[in-house]
Structure formats: structure tokens, C-alpha cells
Amino acid sequence: MNSAAVEETVSVSGATPPRDHSCEYVLEVVNVSKSFPGVLALDDVQLKIRPGTVHALMGENGAGKSTLMKVIAGIYQPDSGEVKLRGETITLETPLKAQQSGIAMIHQELLLMNQMTVAENIWIRREPKNAFGFIDHSEMHKMTEDLFDRLNIHLDPDAEISTLSVANRQMVEIAKAVSFNSDVLIMDEPTSAITETEVAHLFEIIRGLRKQGIGIVYITHKMSELFEIADEFSVFRDGKYIGTHASANVTRDEIIHMMVGRNVDQMFPKEEVELGEVLLSVKNLTLEGVFNDVSFDVRAGEILGFAGLVGSGRSNVAEAIFGVTPADSGTVWIEGEEVHIKNPNDAIMKGMAFLTEDRKETGCFLSLDIQENIQSAVLHENFVNGGGFVDQAKLNIESEELCRKLRVKTPDMEEAIENLSGGNQQKVLIGRWLLTHPRILILDEPTRGIDVGAKAEIHTLVTQLAHKGVAVIMISSELPEVLGMSDRVLVMHEGRVTGILDRSEADQVSVMKLAAQ
């Protein structure tokens, strides 16, 4: 075993330690199985990572990717099979052992101590000491700077984590992982919450790490990233290993086929719908310092896509219309009548529905069951009688029928929502809003972080709703989704609407031009 990686290397200021390139694979997972009560999460799977490559891990939610990564990172112990590092079998009883052996994992939900500084987070447990045995802060500062120089990261080592953006926190995590001189770096959907510019910077850093001979395992749901950054990829489905291929010689459709196990013929089932009256009209909406002078119309049956970089104000406009954070000035009209929406309740009463961007933060009631989650927005109207009693029987029938229609995979309606996969949670949340029978539906990132199969189902559903005359606003960071689904595309840049394109004139280039100015 590489002894340099085992001991806790404090000094990284020198050159990168020489890496042993004699092994064909830096990390090998051989015939690993892992089961939880009632579930076989990993069924005899394998994975081989070459040094100096980026290896993407693809699969639907629940395919076993995360479980496998947790086995590699020492969080779970496999029931059978083995993990080999540089050709030698190792046992990883704890995450610490994995880390010391040279396997570092960057979790999707970043695990940093928010009230401590960047340097303190990176060197925790390995702080440099002075002659008296106290922590040498200036040395720690210097070590952090050296590390950042090597990685081309520009951050103040003494900044408190809580003041940093998500992307910058991720940089800190990466730097921390690199500071262990890791041979294997696992990244779990690192781009799910950062902007396009930040993604570019991240990829630059990943390429740098690859050059240093580190094997990078990269979990992602985004097909475009696979082609951009990955050298090889492995596909998992239902806890089984499906195959490993070089990313240069496969097509998108082939990968989807491997992931889903069937053909998803049409990614975007867009259908032409006869447009009706203008249902929602927004005029000169402004929220100081966030967005300015936003105006647009949406017709019945129309899907209006919102494109723009993260931080361009797309979601803020939606929140303002729905009354989550009301705008300072400007007007909103529904069916030609001016409305004053001060809170979400007003919006719901006017026939609006709003699927929020962050499923966990503002969507799910994690401690409650499916039934309670799906019914939370309809307790205002038809289902409540004079005494405040809820017509539970009627409501349960409707919600159960809806879940069946949405194909929510669950044993029953009393299952806790936290036990569902991301895609199924999203379907329940969409169900919550369909139960209100909205005329205007705002979807903010409706398919973020969910698998291909569920994505297609949600797209079909949106198309059906448009057919029924619902006006849909769809905000998405995935340009193909916006282009594929929308009748018109509204593009925002730094809080302003920079253009509204018709379906015929909207393509990657024209939208990006408006989005990046």
C-alpha cells in the first residue's frame, strides 16, 4: 500500500508526491453485495477506476450508485465482495480509515462546519502546531494558500464557511480532499446547485486533478457533463452493474437505454396545442436589487420556458408572482383583471400553483406521509366544511387516484415521503398542486435531480396539462428541457428580461447569447 497516503500528511506545500502508475486500476470493486432490511441495494457489482481518469457513474435514482460510493468511502460495510486500492484488498471500517487510505468523498450535501473558517475546515484534526503545542494559525493560513495556489482556487483561508456560496464551499471540500493526497476522489453530483461559470471552473480543477493521476469518480444525472468531462462511465440499474464503456463512442440514447432498460424514444413529447386567451399577464414587475421591469404574458395551453443562468432572477420572479416574496412595484393580471397577491394563499385562491425549486427546503414535509404531503395545499377550499373539518374520505380517494395516475411508486399512501426516491417525491409534490386544479402552473426546476424515466413522465404530464388549457411557466437550468418543451422561451440576465423567443427561433445559441449577454 502507498505509505505516503496512509499517514496523515500535513505538508502539502511541496510537490505532489510521486504516484505509483504501475497498477492498471487505482480502485477496484469486486463482486460487492450489500443489503438492507427488505432491499438488496447492491447485487454483486463491480467497478474499476483507472488512475488519471474521470469515471462517471450513471443510473436512475435507486440504482445503487450512492450505496456503492458509501461502501467505497467506508460509511457502509459490504456484505460480501472486496474493495482493492492499488491492487491490494483493503477493509474500510470507517470513513476516517478510507480517508487515510487515500479515498476522499465529496458529498452532495456538503459536510463543512459553517461557523469555522476555510483553513480550520480543511486542516481539522491535522492542525499544524507550534513549539508550545498550540495551533499555529499563520502556518495553517500559509498551508491553505499553497494548497489553493496548486488548485487555482481563489478564496480567503480565513473566511467563515457560512459566508461562502455553494460553489465556493465545494471548492473548499475539493481542496480538503486533495490535501489528503487522495488517490481516489468521489464527487456526488457536484454541479447540481452551482452556476454555469462555476461549473466551468470546477471542470478546470477536475482536469487538473486528472493530470496529477488521481482517479475521479463522478456521479451525475446530466448527460452533457458525461460527454464533457468523463473518460469512461459505468451504468447501474436496480442495484446491478450493467456495464462500463468509454464515453467517446456511445450516444446519448444508448446510455439512456442502459440506464432505464428500455427505450425512452421521445425525450420531449411536445405537442402543438391551440392557444387560448391570455391567462396571466405580468407588467413591469420589479423587486429592488433582485429583478427589474419584468413583463410577459402566458396564454391558456401555452408553455412559457424561463431560461437564464442561476442567479439571473428567474426563480425570484416566480416567487414574486406567487406571493412568496411580493414585488415592490408592477402589476399582475389574471384573465384581464388586476390582482394583488400578497401571500401564497392569495395566489392559490386565484388558481395559481407553484412547484418550488428546492424539493427538500420548500417542498416536502419530510416527517409526514404521502397523503399529508399531497393534501397540504387544498385545505383551503372544496375539501373543508364550515366547521373546519376536512373531508378526508373524498380527499383520500382523489389523492390516491392522482398518485396512481402519476405512477408514484409506493406500497401505500401512508408511506413516509422521506422513504421515496427523488423522482417519486417530485411526483407527489406535483400531485399536491394538481389537486388544486390550477389554471396557471409555475414549475421551478421540475426535473432537477431525478432520473430519466421519471423525467419523461413529468414532461408528458406537463404536455397533457397544456392540452387541458393550463398556462404553464417552466423554469429550468437544463436548456434542452426548456427548448424541448416550451412554446416560447423567456430569457433573463441579471434580473432583466433580455428576450422572449418563439419556439422556431429558440436554440442553444440564441438563448445562451441572451442569457450571457
Next chain:
Amino acid sequence: MSTVDNTMKEANDGQEVCKKKRIPAEVSILLVLVGISIMFEILGWIFVGQSFLMNMSRLQIIILQVSVIGIIAIGVTMIIITGGIDLSSGSVVAMSAMIAATFAQSSSWPKVISPSLTDLPFVIPLAVGLAVGAAAGFVNGWLVTKTRIPPFIATLGMMVSARGVARWYTDGSPVSGFTNEFAMLGNALDRWMPVVIFIVVAIIFHVVMRYTRFGKFTYAIGANPQAARVSGINIDRHLIKVYAIAGLLVGLAAMVAIARIKTAQAGMGLMYELDAIAAAVIGGVSLSGGRGRIAGTVIGALILGVMLSGFTFLRIDAYYQDIIKGAIIVTAVIIDQQRQNKRKKTT
């Protein structure tokens, strides 16, 4: 791609519909209650030579003791479900009791506090007691929602101040000599009145929490306030309602308590807030909010009552009683924590 095709099987499209039997958490708490009772029964025959359960007056005392704490615990349960806490209930019991008691005195009593307020119909002191409790709860709710200070601090402030009001109101002297009519609140129905009130309150709030919009909003706010807001729930207004209703119940508990013991003292209700919280926690109400039921709290309160009575019955020293009680509360939370972890891991 051939390897892929070989290993590929048609995705199973049919949804699995296997209905799991769900056992509500209350059943296991009920089993604990039964187990503890049986344990005392057996220990009783061994060490004291008599039955613990087959003693009507003992059972009545247990349930009477539980009633006052139980009424408070029902309100506290609702607050905890919203993700809050109420430390003020014990002090508010004293404050409501002292103020209401001065409206409940009989003119035949030698030490009347305010002579102009004697011999009033019982609804007046009752209404005063409920109003004082509700007002304290309203202030708690207002502080929590409008100033955004944590419920712990808001109700800690109320806990200290309400006790002060209770002492100041009569300069510390106790108030007794209630009208017969008022005393009925605690003694009617062959002294079962407090129990009847407790059961009625428990049933009402069980129904409210399960079958009304009010209940659903309460759970939603505790589970995820931001999602609740987007679902169109007016959080501030609802929270103020919850705190005020919990305060009202504290006022009711205070009335039942003074009617039963026929006197109000500024020092009464000490540590009631902690007993009420303990009852809820033992009953499976999650301190992180969004989870818990009134039925659980009622059983939790009964467990506390049975323990207390059982220890006295076995002539265990009061010091040991407190030590064991503390351990039980902590154990209940540990078990609850593990139950929650298990819930998460099953998938």
C-alpha cells in the same frame, strides 16, 4: 453494447402493491403503560402484600393527578408539533389561579381579597382563568412570530414574569374560600369532574388534530415551515392561535386544580411545564416538530402518573423517584430516536 443487451431484462412496470400493516406508535406506548402497571402489580404482591391495580381509590388518585398535567400536556403537544416549546405553563397555572381565585370567593369567608367580587356565578372566575391563560399564550405566540425570538426564550421570559404576577397579585397570600358552585369544577360527579374534563378535552383535541384543517396546518408548520408557507398557510396567524389555545388549556387546568384543592397559591404549578413536556415526549411527540399525537401524550401522562403512584405504593424514597423519573424521560427519547432511525433505514 451486446453485454448490455444480454444483462437487460424488461423493467418491471407493474407497481408493487403490498399493503404493509402499520402499527401506530401509540400502541407500543400503551404496551409500556400496561407493562409498567403489571410490574407494579407483581412487585406489590411481593413487597407490600397487596394489589396495586385492584384499588379503586388509588386508581382515582392516579387519574386525578394526571388530569391537571394532562390538560396542560395537550396544549404543549400542539406547540411541540409546530416545532416550538412552552416553558411557561407551570407559572401561568399559578398566575391564572391567583387572578381567577379572587373572583371565586364566597362572602362567608373571613379573608376575602376583594369584597365586591364575592358570590359570583362560577362562569366568571372560570372565564377569567381561561382568559388569563389565553392572554399569556397569545403573548408567547406573538413574541415567537413577530419578534422571531426562539420559543424557548419567549416562554422562558413568560415563565419568570407570570410567576412574578402570581406573587404580586395578592402579595403572596394564598386565596381560599371558594363558592360551592366553583368548587364543583374540581369535585362534582363524586370527585371525578377533573377526569371528565380531561377526557373531554383530550377527545376534542384528538379530533381537531386529526380531522380538521387546524390540525393539518399544525403538523405542516412543524414539518417544514417554508413548504407550509408555499402551500398557502399563514404561519404567524396559525402559530399565535396554537400558543393562545395552549394557554387557554393551561388556564383551564389551573381552574380545575384550585377547585379541587380549594385554594390558590402563588407557588403552585411548579415544574408542571416539565411534567407536561415529559408526558408528550414519553408519548412519542418529536421535539423536532411535525410528529406526535394527542393519544400518545395522554398515555404518556398516564405512564408518569402510574410511575409516581407505584413508587409511593412501594414506599420508594422521593429522591429515588425523581432519579428514576429523569431516567425514564431520557429513555423514552432514546427509544423514539431509534424508532425514527429505523423508519428511515427501511428503504
